[in-house]
Amino acid sequence: MASPAIPAPQSGAPSTGIRAALVAAALAVALAVGLMVGVRYGLLILIGLGFGITLEGFRFGFAGPWRRMITERDPGGLLGHLLAIALVAVVAIPLLSASGPELIGAHAPVGLAMIGGAFVFGAAMQVVLGCGSGSLVNAGSGNAVGVVALPFFAIGSFLGAYNLVWWTSLGSLPVVALEGTGGLAITLAGLAAVAAFVLWLAPAELRRIPRRYVWAATFLALFALLNIVVAGQPWGVVYGLGLWAAKGATALGIPTEPSAFWGLPANQARIAESLLTDVTSLTNLGLIGGALLVTVWRGDLTKALPQMPARAWAATIVAGFLLGYSSRLAFGCNVGAFFSGISTGSLHGWAWFAAGFAGSAVGVKLRPGLGFGG
Amino acid sequence: MTRRTTAAIVLAFVAGLLAFDLSASEPPDIYAQPPAIALGSGAVASGAHCASLPTE
Numbered sequence: 001m002a003s004p005a006i007p008a009p010q011s012g013a014p015s016t017g018i019r020a021a022l023v024a025a026a027l028a029v030a031l032a033v034g035l036m037v038g039v040r041y042g043l044l045i046l047i048g049l050g051f052g053i054t055l056e057g058f059r060f061g062f063a064g065p066w067r068r069m070i071t072e073r074d075p076g077g078l079l080g081h082l083l084a085i086a087l088v089a090v091v092a093i094p095l096l097s098a099s100g101p102e103l104i105g106a107h108a109p110v111g112l113a114m115i116g117g118a119f120v121f122g123a124a125m126q127v128v129l130g131c132g133s134g135s136l137v138n139a140g141s142g143n144a145v146g147v148v149a150l151p152f153f154a155i156g157s158f159l160g161a162y163n164l165v166w167w168t169s170l171g172s173l174p175v176v177a178l179e180g181t182g183g184l185a186i187t188l189a190g191l192a193a194v195a196a197f198v199l200w201l202a203p204a205e206l207r208r209i210p211r212r213y214v215w216a217a218t219f220l221a222l223f224a225l226l227n228i229v230v231a232g233q234p235w236g237v238v239y240g241l242g243l244w245a246a247k248g249a250t251a252l253g254i255p256t257e258p259s260a261f262w263g264l265p266a267n268q269a270r271i272a273e274s275l276l277t278d279v280t281s282l283t284n285l286g287l288i289g290g291a292l293l294v295t296v297w298r299g300d301l302t303k304a305l306p307q308m309p310a311r312a313w314a315a316t317i318v319a320g321f322l323l324g325y326s327s328r329l330a331f332g333c334n335v336g337a338f339f340s341g342i343s344t345g346s347l348h349g350w351a352w353f354a355a356g357f358a359g360s361a362v363g364v365k366l367r368p369g370l371g372f373g374g
Numbered sequence: 375m376t377r378r379t380t381a382a383i384v385l386a387f388v389a390g391l392l393a394f395d396l397s398a399s400e401p402p403d404i405y406a407q408p409p410a411i412a413l414g415s416g417a418v419a420s421g422a423h424c425a426s427l428p429t430e
Contacts, residue, residue: 289388
């Protein structure tokens with residue numbers, strides 16, 4: 001993930017006509033959803049496309065930059081994350097404080113299972129080099145590891161939610177949400193403190209944010225804010241994936257009603273309704289589509305698939321499952337908890353950051369032994 | 375084998391997911407759609423999010 005941003009035509013790149021047809025097809029899907037299901041849902045497809053195009057177009061992820069911070073003390077990508085979160089927080093925290101019940105933040109309690117889940121997620125995302133958003137982007141771009149991991153991510157998310165109430169009963173604090181001007185000031189001060197710390201850790205020649213990360217952070221923040229304004233809630237990933245598996249389980253005759261989570265009337269209604277009315281399903285589908293669009297645009301579909309030993313594929317399946325399961329215990333992944341939690345003032349976002357980063361340090365060490373190479 | 379194969383698998387997965395969803399779910403009611411934009415609508419946020427507590 002170290003090559004330049006979007007316009008990188010290669011010898012296998014498609015013609016202008018094919019590129020235009022790709023963009024037209026993506027817009028047509030969003031228009032069709034908007035006309036046949038609802039305007040909000042069409043807009044959410046567009047926002048998801050924006051996320052996918054930004055992440056794949058600028059080659060901006062979460063797992064890779066965290067890995068580089070751990071292994072090389074290169075803080076560029078992590079500083080990009082902090083910048084994006086700060087940009088969202090500057091608007092979102094005051095907006096949430098001033099708005100009525102139509103807008104909610106990604107607010108969840110800090111707890112034992114939440115911290116443990118974030119740690120496991122951090123380790124697993126380094127094993128497959130794909131986080132919540134990264135797994136979708138990787139799958140959309142034809143990355144074989146991402147394609148294999150994604151269905152197991154969905155199954156893990158479904159089962160993690162199935163048992164969520166038991167896990168949270170192990171011990172949780174009350175929800176702490178930083179609000180208003182004071183909450184924003186604390187959040188920005190925290191982000192600045194982390195930025196100063198990682199800059200202090202970094203060698204002098206790496207103390208900067210590459211320009212493409214600044215652009216990526218800016219676009220990511222823009223789409224995250226649009227997500228809040230349109231959907232009434234912050235950007236998330238894992239609920240939608242779990243819902244896909246829940247619908248599959250229902251079709252197979254596996255009852256979801258016994259679950260304290262899936263058995264709730266609101267969740268039963270969502271299992272019965274179309275995915276095209278579910279916020280995170282729509283942005284997830286848009287993310288996959290946006291990544292695919294950029295990959296085809298660049299001509300990257302001609303890349304050969306990796307040759308990996310069987311244990312690496314087995315590890316991909318296990319890590320994919322753990323990504324899903326652990327992110328439900330953690331009240332979100334790198335997107336729903338770290339990015340959206342901190343940027344909407346939730347203390348659990350900060351706890352997720354610490355635990356997830358510690359887990360990533362372990363995951364980086366696990367990766368070579370699992371057959372993925374360095 | 376190239377990414378053409380895996381990308382085709384993903385496209386087939388998404389198409390299959392949507393086809394299954396549309397056949398197995400209640401049909402979307404265009405007349406029951408929420409306001410286009412939540413901000414300023416006054417409607418209580420009702421979407422599901424991974425950070426939401428299971429009691430909600």
